[in-house]
Amino acid sequence: MLDPNYVRENLEAVRAAMKARNFPPDALDHFAELDAERRRVNSEADAVNHERNTASKEIGALMQSGKKAEAEEKKAAVTGLKERQAELEKRRDDADAAMRELLSGLPNLPAADVPIGADESANVEVRRWGTPREFGFEVKDHVDLGTNLGILDLERAAKVAGSRFAILNGKGARLERALINFMLDVHTREHGYSETQPPLIVNRDSLFGTGQLPKFEEDLFNLTDERGFSLIPTAEVPVTNYHRDEILDASSLPLKFVAYTPCFRSEAGSYGRDTRGLIRQHQFEKVELVKLCLPEESEKQHEELTANAEKILQLLGLPFRTVVLSTGDMGFSARKTYDIEVWLPSQQTYREISSCSNCGDFQARRMGTRFKRAGGAKPEFVHTLNGSGLAVGRTWIAVLENYQQADGSITIPDVLRPYLTGDTEIR
RNA sequence: GGAGAGGUAGCCUAAUUGGUAAGGCAGUAGUCUUGAAAACUACCGCGGGUGACCGCUUGCAGGUUCGAGUCCUGUCCUCUCCGCCA
Known part of the structure; x- marks a missing residue:
């Protein structure tokens, strides 16, 4: 607001x-x-x-x-x-x-240093990390790899639930779980975030607070329950709303939360886009980073949060680039957003795996989340930030595709091996 | 799901037959002090205003009334007991 x-x-x-x-x-x-x-x-x-x-x-x-x-x-x-x-x-x-x-109904104002442009073609790459691997054989995409290995079953997921759902089996399921634990451990131990497990169902006030409502009702899965419940589209909603209608002490800021949750999105209007595989699902796992901070610190906190998300890809050895979104491509609540895009060999392109936004006081004003400085000053609105750290399903895809071998097996990145009882490959 | 109890400011606790939120603790600033403590003074829920001030605030929303913490209705949340349940 x-x-x-x-x-x-x-x-x-x-x-x-x-x-x-x-x-x-x-x-x-x-x-x-x-x-x-x-x-x-x-x-x-x-x-x-x-x-x-x-x-x-x-x-x-x-x-x-x-x-x-x-x-x-x-x-x-x-x-x-x-x-x-x-x-x-x-x-x-x-x-x-x-x-x-x-x-x-008005979106946030873009920060002064956001490139002006109509759509994603105006996004500006700010850095690139890692070098896409030379394979020397014809690469498969994650659907073929996962299906052949018996760790991904999209056909039966469609039977059990519908399209845009997936079933992970065996080492595929374990890989997903390993990624979640790895990400949570890095963010809590090395980046100083507090782990939190929020409700997966939220009320309409929370959805208004972070900006999903009133304009983006159709993106949500709403429950028929008369209390106006919705499944969370991202942990950003319950975690950012944690301090809704509160006045915090300035000395308690910044607050840094990391939450692993499933996310639910109806993906209305995305028919025909990313229909193959795990890229775009109705339900997906995500580790989310959320910060509440002082207004004068939010730019610095934004850079840090983005770097925290990038760190996961670096540790996993996955090449990526980071782009700053143009005015035409930003989300409703953001004043500035960095997208982190991971290299996908099967598509020969970088695909979004994290979106890190500084929302300024836009959400805080909707939520009524304020803070007080020492000395009896009037309350001010906090700044809120959020970013994926990372989208787990897309990380799963990136690991399979980037670490595939000629025989269709997958080498497990070093940092994940302790989370997979020492396994070095999936075959 | 059934029965009961209860929500007053950061915390704790008051408020005759309805008369316009009292007090304590914590906190902030100051006085005093070599320093600290104690004591004393002011501030000490939110919003607006340079300001004198004004408005709002007893979980939330309505109603009755000139006037509601108090009476009425609805609703949310918390707690206790019973039942059910991972």
């Missing part, structure tokens, strides 16, 4: 930012009048309220000093105020709701 005061004072800049994000800026056409109405009605309602409060106090005083007649007289006078107050309050509530609706 954008700061209404900022929007009021920088209307044209905000309009330009919306345009850069491919977001139709029409919504802003009504901002000025809506804002003025809201502020005017609010102060009127306030004034009438004050009048009524004062009168009621006076009645109370009169009653206590036994002046019943005078009190009755005053009561009659106050009764007339009630109607006027009710009317003003309704107008105020309407204006507030309209303003909230307007603001809650």
Whole structure:
């Protein structure tokens, strides 16, 4: 959510930012009048309220000093105020709701150093690590490799659940579990994150807080339960909302969380994209990094978080590149996003395996997550960051494809062997 | 699922027949002190305002009333017991 005061004072800049994000800026056409109405009605309602409060106090005083007649007289006078107050309050509530609706539908403003562009073609590569391996034989993709090894069964997953689901078997399942444990261990032991296990089901307030609602309802799996539950599309939702509607002590920041969870996405509108294999699933495993920090630290924390995610790929020996997303390719809540893309030999290209975003105070404002500095200062909004550290399913794919041998077996990366009781290969 | 109890500010605890949230602890700043402690003073839920001030706040949402922590309705959460369950 954008700061209404900022929007009021920088209307044209905000309009330009919306345009850069491919977001139709029409919504802003009504901002000025809506804002003025809201502020005017609010102060009127306030004034009438004050009048009524004062009168009621006076009645109370009169009653206590036994002046019943005078009190009755005053009561009659106050009764007339009630109607006027009710009317003003309704107008105020309407204006507030309209303003909230307007603001809650606007995406975050891009940071100044984000490249401007219409889509992913404008993304800018910022670094590259590792060299794609020379195979000397025809590489297979993870579907053929996994299926032939008997560790991946997509056909039966389609029977049991449907398309975009997978079943991992034997060493495939163990590899998935090893990756999860490896990632959690690195982030907790070496990067200082606190491990947390959040609910996999969240309510609508949480989804509003991180920005999935109101605009992206169709991406979610909603439960039929009348309480408005949804399956989490990412651990970012429950973990970032952990401190919703709280005021934290500045000295407790930054807070760094790492959470492993399954994620559930309906992938509505992605028909025909990545239909083969594990790339795009309705259910996938992810280790997520979340930070809450001071505003002046969020850029530094963003770089660090991204480096923490990259570290996993380095330890696994998987080549990758990191790109900064252009204004047209960024997510709704982000002010700046780095995507980390891992090399996939079967596609001869880098594919997204992590997305690390600095959301500034955008989510905090929606969630009401604030902090207080020492010395009685007024509360300020924290900055929130999140990133995959990493998407486990896609890491599984990358390990299979990058470590495949000519006979279709897989060499297990050194760092994972302790997690697989010393196994050196899958065959 | 059944029965009961309960939610007051960071924590703890009050508030006659409804009369406009009292107090303590912790915390922050200051006075005093060589320093600290103690004591004393102010601040000490949220928002707006340069400010005097104003508005909001007893889990949440409504209702009754001139006025609701208090009365009424709904709802959320917590705890206890029973049942069920991994």
